[in-house]
Amino acid sequence: DTEVTQTPKHLVMGMTNKKSLKCEQHMGHRAMYWYKQKAKKPPELMFVYSYEKLSINESVPSRFSPECPNSSLLNLHLHALQPEDSALYLCASSTRTGGSYEQYFGPGTRLTVT
């Protein structure tokens, strides 16, 4: 299984809502990532988890809260978002062995904040 899955595919939420994005991989990867991608732009790194511990937070606003319940799951909790947070949110994972930096991406969650 070389797949990263993400749910939901689409999400529309109001600025006062609380929602969560979910990501799952069963490749035994010990690093997992959240990216934000705006239209016609490259992915921007938000968070990195390594061995289920938060390793990198790229100065992301606290209205985004990541969680890594176990080595296969990664969540992104959303609260009090702004319309400018509308974007494609991508999850990725990577192995930390063999010197490979390849990251495997999921299909993304298209988020619209109204």
Place this chain on the structure above:
Amino acid sequence: GESVGLHLPTLSVQEGDNSIINCAYSNSASDYFIWYKQESGKGPQFIIDIRSNMDKRQGQRVTVLLNKTVKHLSLQIAATQPGDSAVYFCAENGVDSSYKLIFGSGTRLLVRP
């Protein structure tokens, strides 16, 4: 600072022709480079990678060339097909963290039938 850039934001090619997508990088300390393909509505998909101890690497219909002297990376696609239409991103490993990939701005490849 670190940066990875592309010379052409959009490339239009005739089906069957070869495509060349270029990328410039600024950090001479980068030792790993990767190309991703992103189709509309999908996540980036790995195409090919190359380490800095190599100049060329070939895959199925794709070749990546690395010129460390001028800090230039290119992706060549042979016999371009309609299914190759997508946005292509190059990326390099971040030297301050092995977890980071520094992405270029992307090139859209359009294949004319």
